[in-house]
Structures are given as structure tokens and as C-alpha cells.
Amino acid sequence: MKLAMAVHHDSGGATAAAVAFDDWGAPEALRSYTSRITHVEKPQRGELDLRDLPCLLQLLRDHALDPELIVIDGCVFLDAQDTPGLGRHLHHALGGRIGVIGVSKTAMPGMPAQFEVHREEEARPVIVTCIGIDIGAAKARLRAMHGKRRVPTLLKLVARLAKGTAA
Numbered sequence: 001m002k003l004a005m006a007v008h009h010d011s012g013g014a015t016a017a018a019v020a021f022d023d024w025g026a027p028e029a030l031r032s033y034t035s036r037i038t039h040v041e042k043p044q045r046g047e048l049d050l051r052d053l054p055c056l057l058q059l060l061r062d063h064a065l066d067p068e069l070i071v072i073d074g075c076v077f078l079d080a081q082d083t084p085g086l087g088r089h090l091h092h093a094l095g096g097r098i099g100v101i102g103v104s105k106t107a108m109p110g111m112p113a114q115f116e117v118h119r120e121e122e123a124r125p126v127i128v129t130c131i132g133i134d135i136g137a138a139k140a141r142l143r144a145m146h147g148k149r150r151v152p153t154l155l156k157l158v159a160r161l162a163k164g165t166a167a
Helices: 052-062 086-093 135-144 153-163
Strands: 002-010 013-021 031-037 071-072 099-104 128-131
Touching: 002 052, 002 153, 013 052, 013 153, 031 052, 031 153, 052 086, 071 086, 071 153, 086 099, 086 128, 099 135, 128 135
Parallel strands: 002 071, 071 099
Antiparallel strands: 002 013, 013 031, 099 128
């Protein structure tokens, strides 16, 4: 089982969400999960915002989830020099046993084109970084995900679940 995960922050804390899938081309999730986190630390000015990390870990604990791979809305690495992002910290917190693919809609300054994935010809690319899986394989998997738009269907779904707007 693979998971797509996202976190949405609001004035009362945060909601972490995940959708489970087995097939990269799946148009629908096998199952969905949410956890409400009432206390979230404020991000420290000038430091990497890692407030999503405890939220993602709590969701995994709350639902006893042990995926083979996780896809997050965010970066595993912030640049080509492997500066750790949220995904790298998640991988480390999970003991390095679960691969993480990060998908970002915006590139960090200095991010080379080798991390770009075009899912439709006219759209801007998404940026893919990963750990525990080869970058070529991660990009191929993202291209194979269902949806004709820039962001795959399951990533849109998990974002809506985290925001509480999924139908």
C-alpha cells in the first residue's frame, strides 16, 4: 500500500490526511484517513517549516499505517545539494525504511530542471524530489498517476480531505 499525505493548518490546529492506493494509475483511493491535531508549533522565522512533520507522524500512528511508500505535497530536498526538506525529515523519523516522494508546485531557487515533471504539455512542471526510491522511478510513477492535469487526482483528493472540503 502507498499513501498520499497532506496537512492543512487552521486557527484551531491542523488536519492531517492520507489516501491509500495500490496502483499508480488509480482514479480513486482505496481508503482515506484523517487525524485532527489541536496543538501545532508556530514556525520559527528563518528556519525550515517542519510543523507538518509531527502531524504526519501522528496520522500514521493514529491509524497504524505502515505504507511501502509515501507521496507528500512538499519537498524531500530543497535543492540539488540535498538540503533536507520535510520529506527527508519524515524519512528519517520513520527509520529510513519507507521511501518518500515529494511533489511541489513551485521550485526552490537553484533547483535544476532534472527535477521537473511535465504532466501535460501546456502546464508548468511540478518538482519531484525523493528518498528511498530512484529519482527516475519517482518521476515515472508521478507521470503514471491518474489525472490529466498538472497535479494528480489522488494528490488533489488528499489536499481536499486535509482542508475538510472533500465530497
